[in-house]
Amino acid sequence: xxxxxxxxxxxxxxxxxxxLTVGGIIFVGxxxxxxxxxxxxxxxxxxxxxxxxxxxxxxxxxxxxxxxxENQEEAxxxxxxxxxxxxKEVLKAEDEVKAYNPVTATVxxxxxxxxxxxxxxxxxxxxxxxxxxxxLGTNGVIGKVSKVFSSTSIVExxxxxxxxxxxxxxxxxxxxxxxxxxxxxxxxxxxxxxxIPSGAEVNVGDKVQTSPISSIFQGKLALGKVIKVKPDEYGxxxxxxxxxxxxxxxxxxxxxxxxxxxx
Numbered sequence: 001x002x003x004x005x006x007x008x009x010x011x012x013x014x015x016x017x018x019x020l021t022v023g024g025i026i027f028v029g030x031x032x033x034x035x036x037x038x039x040x041x042x043x044x045x046x047x048x049x050x051x052x053x054x055x056x057x058x059x060x061x062x063x064x065x066x067x068x069x070e071n072q073e074e075a076x077x078x079x080x081x082x083x084x085x086x087x088k089e090v091l092k093a094e095d096e097v098k099a100y101n102p103v104t105a106t107v108x109x110x111x112x113x114x115x116x117x118x119x120x121x122x123x124x125x126x127x128x129x130x131x132x133x134x135x136l137g138t139n140g141v142i143g144k145v146s147k148v149f150s151s152t153s154i155v156e157x158x159x160x161x162x163x164x165x166x167x168x169x170x171x172x173x174x175x176x177x178x179x180x181x182x183x184x185x186x187x188x189x190x191x192x193x194x195x196i197p198s199g200a201e202v203n204v205g206d207k208v209q210t211s212p213i214s215s216i217f218q219g220k221l222a223l224g225k226v227i228k229v230k231p232d233e234y235g236x237x238x239x240x241x242x243x244x245x246x247x248x249x250x251x252x253x254x255x256x257x258x259x260x261x262x263x
Contacts, residue, residue: 089138100257140222140245196238
């Protein structure tokens with residue numbers, strides 16, 4: 001009933017607005033008729049002109065509504081196509097880690113104040129979630145489960161600035177080199193790998209994966225590629241800047257697999 005009254009009131013306002021608009025046009029036409037050639041072509045004294053103007057007003061409203069509907073339909077199609085693409089990518093990634101009992105989950109929460117640190121997913125104790133379980137995006141590791149509730153869990157991202165965000169990694173081209181993920185450049189969106197032996201050969205383009213010696217993460221999960229190598233602040237080891245394989249600003253569906261210490 002309230003909605004009907006609101007629609008009725010909105011229609012009344014639109015009608016009044018239309019009448020005022022038409023009245024204004026007629027007034028201007030009458031006032032300036034003879035001085036403006038373009039207005040001389042109109043017969044402002046004829047009643048049918050008012051009818052034509054009302055018709056134009058209604059037609060304009062109809063076209064606006066039709067355009068809004070078409071835009072919404074186009075947006076819905078785009079959304080469905082995007083969701084379908086993401087689900088296909090998730091299924092493909094899930095198949096690659098099927099040995100680790102993968103469980104798909106949807107991101108249901110992310111704070112703007114904690115954007116790079118945590119996300120909330122719609123899986124919890126009831127769905128078998130445990131602390132330290134590895135969390136993957138469609139292109140590689142994005143974090144680990146840090147807190148578990150009845151039906152939801154908190155995931156600590158590898159882009160976080162938490163002190164607990166440390167991970168043994170492996171830089172691989174011709175042979176493997178070990179290092180430690182110890183930071184994230186939130187301005188440029190890159191991972192920082194430290195403690196790489198000074199004599200180790202590390203090149204731009206080398207793949208970076210989780211290390212088999214990690215106590216939490218399964219080995220050989222994708223992390224990204226090296227885009228820069230330089231000595232660390234003290235000149236004792238090397239530091240590598242890594243472009244992540246995952247986009248941390250676009251996480252909607254994830255895959256959770258058992259941690260190495262989960263047995």
